[in-house]
Amino acid sequence: MKPLYLIPVLGFTVLLAACGEKAATNAASPTDAATAGMGNMSGDMGNMAMPADAKMGKGTGTVTAIDKAGGKITLAHGPIPEVNWPAMTMAFAAKPALLEKVAVGDKVTFEVTVTGSAGEVTAIAKQ
Template identity: 65%
Template sequence: MKPLYLTAALAAAVLLSGCGKKAETPAAEPSAAPAPAVASAASDMGKMDMPVGATMAKSTGTVTAIDKVAGKITLDHKAIPEVKWPAMTMAFAAKPALLESVAVGDKVAFDVTITGNAGEVTAIKKQ
């Protein structure tokens, strides 16, 4: 599974919004033409409190493996429609402290930040 097309589409959308048409409207500060465009792009980005191209999602699943040394958790997770992922078993990065709260076999609800075809679990809770 390599949803790279989605990343490309997201990147294109970000680029399009970043160079939107706002610069062509009369600038509030005529003395600094490029400034409004920069400010506009920055405020658009401000809505997304995460790296460009990353998607935050919530899902549920079952823990199938935990590697505290590597900081990885393997989850048999349900579909994640935000990134068009089907249900699957895969490893996610996770902070060590987060891995202390769950065990193999637990059914969990989790938050994940997905970038490309990798993800980091940012919150997890046993159900």
């Protein structure tokens, strides 16, 4: 049965090939779209200093907990559009030196690097 189905398909292909100009135009459009898409992707990646899966963002918030031994800080933070986060309270990893700069209850501005769903505070300062 399969060879019978193939015959009309082959016939159609030959007709398209015979119409040189139209066949070339039809073939070019999807290629252009794919090229443009790839161009946009590499453009976005070129703007990022971090690895492709890490994003940086800036936010403001209030320190609600500091865990110096665990290297964590919990912030009730506002929206961080760079990483598509709404306002929330969450714990971040943070280097010990950063944890010395602020105290529970401080209103702060901070920078985060987000990889997947995990965030690390890379800079923090009292407002």
